[in-house]
Amino acid sequence: MQQLETLLREASDLAEGIVVPSSAEIEVERVMKICNACRYCEGFCAVFPAMTRRLEFNQADVHYLANLCHNCGACLHACQYAPPHEFAVNIPQAMAKVRGQTYSDFAWPSALGTLYRNNGLTVALALAVGLALFLAMALAKNGTLFHAPLAGDFYAIFPHNLLVSMFGPVFLFVAVALGLGVAKFWRGISAGEPSAVAIAETAQDVLKLKYLDGGHGQGCPNEDDANTLARRRFHHLTFYGFMLCFAATGVATIYHYAFGWEAPYALTSLPVLLGTLGGIGLLIGPTGLLWLNVRRNAQHGDAAQKPMDRGFIALLLLTSATGLALLAGRDTSAMALLLAVHLGAVMALFLTMPYGKFAHGIYRTAALLKWAIEKRMPNPVGVGSE
Amino acid sequence: MKQTSLGTPDVLVIGGGNAALCAALTAREAGASVLLLEAAPREWRGGNSSHTRNLRCMHDAPQDVLTDAYPEEEFWQDLKKVTGGRTNERLARLAIRESSRCRDWMRKHGVHFQPSLSGTLHLSRTNAFFMGGGKALVNAYYRSAEALGVRIRYEAPVDRLEVVDGEFRAAWIGQERIAARSCVLASGGFESNREWLREAWGQNADGEWPADNFAIRGTRFNRGVLLKAMMEAGADTIGDPSQSHCVAVDARAPLYDGGICTRIDCVSLGIVVNKHAQRFYDEGEDFWPKRYAIWGRLVAQQAGQVGYSVIDAKAIGRFMPPVFPGAKADTLEGLAHQLGLDALAFVRTVREYNAACRVGTFDHTVLDDCHTDGVTPAKTHWALPLDTPPYYGYALKPGITFTYLGLKVDERAAAYFADEPSGNLFVAGEMMAGNVLGQGYTAGVGMTIGTVFGRIAGTSAAAAAKNEGVEHAAA
Structure with missing residues (x-):
């Protein structure tokens, strides 16, 4: 009955255009007010200095601060008000819950935002679709998945133009969906105009993962209150591995169109070198992140999002593992099979990008940019000066 | 009767906050085997130190997170002013001078410092802030203590001491006797002992017991059990027995x-x-x-x-x-x-x-x-x-933040019985802060006293344990 009343009230509020904060948002507002009266954690990251520029925390502030939080966990272990204290302050968890909500709320098209909720299923389905698609295509075209060695000629299995016509639109869709989502987020937090300095600082913060250094350079907690740089390093391997793979594809595209040099490329060629290096990074990085994720302190973050975290990690691992396997086996009769599996994994990775963990990088970058803009403006709250 | 396992430690540290940890770490560094008894469960460990945020530090030139200079004389004058002269100049100056030397040691054990927090500009010259506050410091010290092999027991509230002729013999937790060659007491004041607080504040003209309406800003584990035990054993006290911050x-x-x-x-x-x-x-x-x-x-x-x-x-x-x-x-x-x-x-x-x-x-x-x-x-x-x-x-x-009543100590942090220093019983932290801070307060000075006298007590206790070991071997 009470649930019904809540639903009815929410429905009428919605009809009247009143923004009803979620319980996750209300919790962030609650804990931020406690933190704002304490401020011991100011040195750890950007969240707390950003907090001190506010006395009230509206929905937009909550969205901004939640995405500014890197879930490093340092403030939880340092907190004199953390559970079992009756104030039960758990910033990493409160922020993570709102973060998960913002990914879903700001997703484009909004109907697909629900894909975040059962993200393990989303990832599994995308993978099944990707694999089925390429395996079926390979079978349909060749009648068998095994063939006489083709000296690594992928295009003998899937013609270049066919791949472009499949991955091109998907890539474009990913860019548009994430772009529209983050644009809506950006408008919501009314961030203002970024200066070149702010952009440069944000780029540094993102590329160096500044806020996983614990504020003192020794890293952040994982399973207990001890600091470790492992998360930052494995994340770097993942990110730069991904970028190298991306660069490999980019270089190959230039080779193809600008110079007419068609794949397969030699092992010592730039695309293969970049891809191999990236693939190794993308193998070690996500493996490490998965290891840390499994061992992570149960109080850090939102347990409900673990399937999303691990689903994304699994797809990254699958992409790199199948890519490296393909490279190793490209001269064998199993190339078609290896290629279809690799392309299926890549397709699943791309399809789920706007509806999975990948989005965290985009939203966090936007929040960091807002911080870089905001911190250069005079503090609207005069407390610090008196 | 149960004897504690793993043999008799050289140094027993009773308490689990900043002063206790400083004593345990210092004694361990001096080669002593150390057992630390914290009354609280692990999640509430650290006593009032978990609520602190900085250390008042003497310095003659700008240092990492400290601006300008805060020379010994200025620190001393500040202390004299806030205490209204209820301080022991020798011990106060010792604390002040040592405060300029302890931060590298703190860093070695995992403490990180940061510039003064927003809203605390007035402290940027005098106080070094702990990154993440006192609980981060406490966590770092416990990690370091574990790594160095200090044995730590939680939920180990000592309820009485065995002291013979001013010499420590053992501590008791219920029926369990824990002997050690020397001991550091660093188990805080009595602010969470409601009955004692009531007695100290008395009844007012309206018949109210004011202390019944007080909040205790810190730990619920500072019940003054060992303070009282020491007083009953005849230890010399210092600081206003009825006053609290x-x-x-x-x-x-x-x-x-x-x-x-x-x-x-x-x-x-x-x-x-x-x-x-x-x-x-x-x-x-x-x-x-x-x-x-x-x-x-x-x-x-x-x-x-x-x-x-x-x-x-x-x-x-x-x-x-x-x-x-x-x-x-x-x-x-x-x-x-x-x-x-x-x-x-x-x-x-x-x-x-x-x-x-x-x-x-x-x-x-x-x-x-x-x-x-x-x-x-x-x-x-x-x-x-x-x-x-x-x-x-x-x-x-x-x-209530803390109480002023404490045990009298000297430069070695030795407890006193009838004006005679104990050979193997030492005191640190809030339990002896009254020697330096008989009344009043200035930001960060509690941590200064706890850190400095914690380290002194650890050194003294390790040395006392070593001497006793020699005496035993000779006997």
């Missing part, structure tokens, strides 16, 4: 561990009335950081041990945001109603105050010329009429 906190503060965030920092920006809606002290006497510690006592002296800090919209944003939202109303009558005050009396008090305000140039950063004329008590600075709604009100009650 007492701050005005939000009346909704939890009974224990409210820590820093329950402080109400808008007193100097408005007025404070008691439950009869009458003002009772000059709210603008001095800068708030210099006055916040007298307001606990002032409120404790009011009927019902309650006060109400009232401000108007002009004050918003000028003080540290309070942890709980205040009562808020567009009229003074409405505010009085929300605070449960007599509206007529409250409005009269505010009108009299408003009419008495002589507004000059308001400046909260200096002792400005806005004052009252013709009301008692006067408000001597920052007196602006309460005339801009909405009005806000916060109920205040006294919050």
